Amino acid sequence: MDAKSESRSERRKRVTHATLVDATAELLLEVGPHGVTSRSVADRADVAVGTFYNHFDSIDDALEAVLADTREWARSHAARILTADNYQDAVSAWVADFLRRLEADGREFRLARAAGLPVLGNNESAHIIAAMRDRWGSMWADRGIKPGTAGPVMLRIMCLCGDLYGGQPMSEGTAEHLARILHATNTNDATSVDEQVRLTLAHWHRLGARETEPAAAGR
Amino acid sequence: MSDTGSSRPSRTERRRQETHDALRDAVVDLLLLDEQPRLTSRLVAEKADVAVGTFYNHFDSIEDAIEASLIPFTELILTSAEDALEMDDPIEGLGVLIARFIHDLQTNPRPWVAARRAGFTVQPVREGLIAQRFIELGIGVADDRGAARRAATITGRVMTILIDEFTDDEARPRLPEQAGRMIGAGLITDPEALEHMVAAVRDETARLNEG
Numbered sequence: 001m002d003a004k005s006e007s008r009s010e011r012r013k014r015v016t017h018a019t020l021v022d023a024t025a026e027l028l029l030e031v032g033p034h035g036v037t038s039r040s041v042a043d044r045a046d047v048a049v050g051t052f053y054n055h056f057d058s059i060d061d062a063l064e065a066v067l068a069d070t071r072e073w074a075r076s077h078a079a080r081i082l083t084a085d086n087y088q089d090a091v092s093a094w095v096a097d098f099l100r101r102l103e104a105d106g107r108e109f110r111l112a113r114a115a116g117l118p119v120l121g122n123n124e125s126a127h128i129i130a131a132m133r134d135r136w137g138s139m140w141a142d143r144g145i146k147p148g149t150a151g152p153v154m155l156r157i158m159c160l161c162g163d164l165y166g167g168q169p170m171s172e173g174t175a176e177h178l179a180r181i182l183h184a185t186n187t188n189d190a191t192s193v194d195e196q197v198r199l200t201l202a203h204w205h206r207l208g209a210r211e212t213e214p215a216a217a218g219r
Numbered sequence: 220m221s222d223t224g225s226s227r228p229s230r231t232e233r234r235r236q237e238t239h240d241a242l243r244d245a246v247v248d249l250l251l252l253d254e255q256p257r258l259t260s261r262l263v264a265e266k267a268d269v270a271v272g273t274f275y276n277h278f279d280s281i282e283d284a285i286e287a288s289l290i291p292f293t294e295l296i297l298t299s300a301e302d303a304l305e306m307d308d309p310i311e312g313l314g315v316l317i318a319r320f321i322h323d324l325q326t327n328p329r330p331w332v333a334a335r336r337a338g339f340t341v342q343p344v345r346e347g348l349i350a351q352r353f354i355e356l357g358i359g360v361a362d363d364r365g366a367a368r369r370a371a372t373i374t375g376r377v378m379t380i381l382i383d384e385f386t387d388d389e390a391r392p393r394l395p396e397q398a399g400r401m402i403g404a405g406l407i408t409d410p411e412a413l414e415h416m417v418a419a420v421r422d423e424t425a426r427l428n429e430g
Contacts, residue, residue, distance in 0.1 A: 164369045180404040188397040
């Protein structure tokens, strides 16, 4: 990623790629997935249609590229939850990180919704949910949770939160309120919901603090 | 149902109603097919075993028929929401509304699933009234109209998600409670009030299961 080692053509290619991804995102939010075609994206990005196909195999491919960062974020958290020793703590940290991400920018969740695509791809979701079932299935069963629904419901509610709260500063009350809805998707026991909400808010405060003092941390 | 009191409707009226119901059922059946055909008046009439002309005696268009077929779906939410608002204790009222919704979803999922296939979502208008009432009483998640709208939207959307994700599930005794906690958390911040509402869901579910 050293800018100096990058040739001019590589740099141009990267810039064009980014422009095409941005154009896809803009069109997606403006006119919905049906208005997003290789032609409309190329027009918006002010390049030839052929250039679009130098970068993407298909329009679906471009839509996936729009969601790449969000997917990566969701994937890495899911992986962390799978390897965690303490499920409650890991899920709480995930939700807290999600709430902070939401405050910073809700656009990505609106994009996922506009594209009609889940935050995690279907194959990935199925894989992660299967792994979660192996890891946490008996606990879920104890709580009366069906593994096939807890995950998708949670991810869909995350998209919904993105629509409603994305990009807005969040009060502690709102954070608590959203954390409560999200945790209610994977536990039915009032005491453990309270505990997870409490843990989430603690993580949420910590994450906020970290953002405000990067200089003090020497970064 | 109507204001005709106890007098029995005439034979023609009964026949008309039967045909109307058959056409509505046909729409729901067609919407629930795995390989969904494009709905037309001809297709619905064929399925209900009546002439196409008869279809147009009952409905102006295919869109009209779809909407009429999904009335049970919207009506339940509307009447329940009104009932809930009239209760002295609105938190309990919300619990009753949620219990009825989940109970209907579990015992009679077809119209709900059909409504989703036709692109309907649970509209937040009436739930907005509940959010507003909660604000007035000082127990809501919000202290302004914008926030009330968001709370109402969350309620409606979470209900929609529940229709999509939970209808294929075997009736699980814990679902009403869990759904109550999810929907309720969209409107109530106070954990104690929320538990009070979840308890109302539990009571109403028990009552419905007995009845």
